[in-house]
Amino acid sequence: MGLGDVERGGRGQAKLQLVKGKEVRSSCIQFDDRHVLYAKLRPYLNKVVIPQTEGVGSTEFVPLVPDSSIITRRFLGWYLRSPQFVDYAVRNSTGSRMPRVRMSALWQADIPLPPLDEQRRIVARIEELSAHIEEARRLRDVAGEESERLMSAAMRDVFAPSGDELPYNWEWKTVEDVGDRERDAVQTGPFGAQLKSSEFVETGVPVLAIGNVQWGYLDTSELKYVTPQKAEQLSRYRVRPGDILFTRMGTVGRSCVVPTEANDWLISYHLLRVSVDKNRCNPKYLNYCFRGAPQIEAQIEQRSRGATRSGVNTKILASLRFPAAPLSAQHSIIEYLDGVQSQVTSLKQAQEAAMVSPARLFEGRLARLNGLNRERKEALAGLSMG
Numbered sequence: 001m002g003l004g005d006v007e008r009g010g011r012g013q014a015k016l017q018l019v020k021g022k023e024v025r026s027s028c029i030q031f032d033d034r035h036v037l038y039a040k041l042r043p044y045l046n047k048v049v050i051p052q053t054e055g056v057g058s059t060e061f062v063p064l065v066p067d068s069s070i071i072t073r074r075f076l077g078w079y080l081r082s083p084q085f086v087d088y089a090v091r092n093s094t095g096s097r098m099p100r101v102r103m104s105a106l107w108q109a110d111i112p113l114p115p116l117d118e119q120r121r122i123v124a125r126i127e128e129l130s131a132h133i134e135e136a137r138r139l140r141d142v143a144g145e146e147s148e149r150l151m152s153a154a155m156r157d158v159f160a161p162s163g164d165e166l167p168y169n170w171e172w173k174t175v176e177d178v179g180d181r182e183r184d185a186v187q188t189g190p191f192g193a194q195l196k197s198s199e200f201v202e203t204g205v206p207v208l209a210i211g212n213v214q215w216g217y218l219d220t221s222e223l224k225y226v227t228p229q230k231a232e233q234l235s236r237y238r239v240r241p242g243d244i245l246f247t248r249m250g251t252v253g254r255s256c257v258v259p260t261e262a263n264d265w266l267i268s269y270h271l272l273r274v275s276v277d278k279n280r281c282n283p284k285y286l287n288y289c290f291r292g293a294p295q296i297e298a299q300i301e302q303r304s305r306g307a308t309r310s311g312v313n314t315k316i317l318a319s320l321r322f323p324a325a326p327l328s329a330q331h332s333i334i335e336y337l338d339g340v341q342s343q344v345t346s347l348k349q350a351q352e353a354a355m356v357s358p359a360r361l362f363e364g365r366l367a368r369l370n371g372l373n374r375e376r377k378e379a380l381a382g383l384s385m386g
Helices: 073-081 083-091 103-108 116-159 228-233 283-292 294-304 314-319 327-353 358-385
Strands: 029-031 036-039 055-057 061-064 171-174 186-188 205-208 224-226 244-247 255-257 271-274 321-324
Touching (some): 029 061, 036 073, 073 083, 116 294, 186 314, 205 228, 271 314, 283 294, 283 321, 283 327, 294 321
Antiparallel strands (some): 036 061, 171 321, 186 271
16 A cells, blocks of 8 residues: 555545565565555645555555554544544654654553543544435535536537538638747757756746646645756756646646746646737636647547557647637627636635534534633632632
């Protein structure tokens, strides 16, 4: 079992893989149904496992064997998942790119210990509520998919109301037709030899990777960096506000418009950068075409079919044809689709805000228990003083 086999937040069961002993080529820890496994790497990911069988795992897991006379495995597992402990672990970590909990801090962490019967009652109640929450999450995900379908339908109605027949004054153009003449219309990121993993540093100029480009927005929660000197060597791979980033491998076709704060950042090999002449096409309009025009999707599928590796190169992207509305109409279309996107985003945010994590419920139960204990001690102290 590796860290990637455990969901963030400890949700669900870990995905165990069956392997032969000779296939285990690195050091590992052993575990069984006495242990609680705590992932010390990137503690903010909150990965805790209560194994039901024996196996081997990554050394990034700390195998804990709780003293069953004072604490149950499940109580310890839930406490390690609690926001209170996650915050403690994050504050007591070292390393910025790959933070790990200091082992001395882990061993010295205070753990509230109600009586065993109370521990079992707390865990039973939390796990009962957790089952309801997981079902609510499933329904939320279904609602999220419905919301995305609403957005897809809106884009399809705009870009293909009558199949391949275009509205009056619209015309077919290629990406290259609307490219900035002063820059390459489509630019791929640097090849491996130009940017090695060993050249990444903890701070500096951000390098955007495939995971940073999401459907319609740039996710900057996790960034890689190079020194300003290295960035200067890779200056042809810089991006400007209004450029479009396009994923060329993996989930092919995710795209977003570069925001102002990402000016002069770099792209990696798995991304393509489209530079648009704003006098010919609005970048947001072209990005919406990438996201939702069925003609674009059909061309990508057709042109990448039969390739040795699924993906899109600069030639394919530059030659993609899209339904180009007049500039004045593009602004109206963008306003309409932005409005639909805003509604979809608001719906998702409302659904997310309504969710309560099981770990936070556990912390709440502990807080109430601690409050009752304090009141009881204060009452006893008052009686003794009287």
